[in-house]
Amino acid sequence: MHPLEAPTFQLAFLLYFVSLALSAAYLISGARPAERGALVTLTAGVALQTLNLTARSLQAGRAPFSNLYESLIIFAWGTAACLLAVQWRRQAPAAGLTVLPLVLAALGYASTLDARIEPLMPALRSPWMFYHVAAAILAYGAFAVAGGLGLLYLIRHSLEKKPTVPSWFERLPGLGLLDTWIYSTIAFAFPFLVLVLVTGAIWAQKAWGTYWQWDPKETWALITTLFYAGYLHARQFTRWRGLRSAWLAVIGFLVVLFTYLGVNLLLSGLHSYASG
Structure with missing residues (x-):
C-alpha cells in the first residue's frame, strides 16, 4: 500500500462526514457559513480521494478497478464528484443530505475489506476495461x-x-x-x-x-x-x-x-x- 493511501482515505471520509453535518446545520439554521463550509469540505474530500486513487494507481501500476474494495472506493469518488458538480452548478446544499450517506456507506463498507493490491486476472488486462469502468x-x-x-x-x-x-x-x-x-x-x-x-x-x-x-x-x-x-x-x-x-x-x-x-x-x- 502506498504511504498516502491510508491517511487520504481516512481524511476524505472525515471531510465527507463534516460536509454532511454542515449541510444538516445549514438546513436547520440557515447559516450561510455552514452552507459554504459544506461545499468547501465536499470539494476537499473529493480532492483527497482523487489523491488516494492516484496513489493506489501508482502503487499498483494500473487503474484501481480490480476487486470489490477498489470498486467501492471508485464508486464513492464518482458519486461524490457528481454531487460536487451539482452543488457548484445548482447551489443545492440539501442534496448532500441524501447523497453523502451513500458515499459514507460505500467507504465504510470498503474499510472492512482487504485492501491489498493483487495482480489482475487475465480477463481484466484489457484497455477496454478502463473505458468500461470509467x-x-x-x-x-x-x-x-x-x-x-x-x-x-x-x-x-x-x-x-x-x-x-x-x-x-x-x-x-x-x-x-x-x-x-x-x-x-x-x-x-x-x-x-x-x-x-x-x-x-x-x-x-x-x-x-x-x-x-x-x-x-x-x-x-x-x-x-x-x-x-x-x-x-x-x-x-x-x-x-x-x-x-x-x-x-x-x-x-x-x-x-x-x-x-x-x-x-x-x-x-x-x-x-x-x-x-
Missing part, C-alpha cells in the same frame, strides 16, 4: 445523485401536504427545480450507461470470444438501461414529471444498486471476481 463511474455516480434528488422531491412533496411545516422547509429546493435537476442528471448519465453496455460487449468479445452471454451482470445492466430509456421516453412523450419522475429516479437507483452490488454478491457469473 463510463460506469460517471453513469452510476450521476444516477445516485438523481436518486438523492428524487428522495428530496418526495420529502418536500410530503411536507407540502401538511398544515404546518418545519422552519427548514423553505431551505429545500422547490419542486420545479428538483424535477428539472432530476431529469437533467439522468439525461447526462444515460449516454454513459449505453457506453457501459457497448464497451462491455467489445471487452467480452476480446476476452471470451462472444459479445453477449446473458451473464447476470450483463442482463441486469440491460434491464437498467431499458429502465432509464423508459424514463426518458415517458418524460418526453407522456409528460411523466413531478412525483412520478421522482419515484422513477429513486426506484431506478435501487435497480442500479442491485446491478452494481447485488448481482456480484448474490449471483454467480463472469463478473463474480469483483466480489473478492
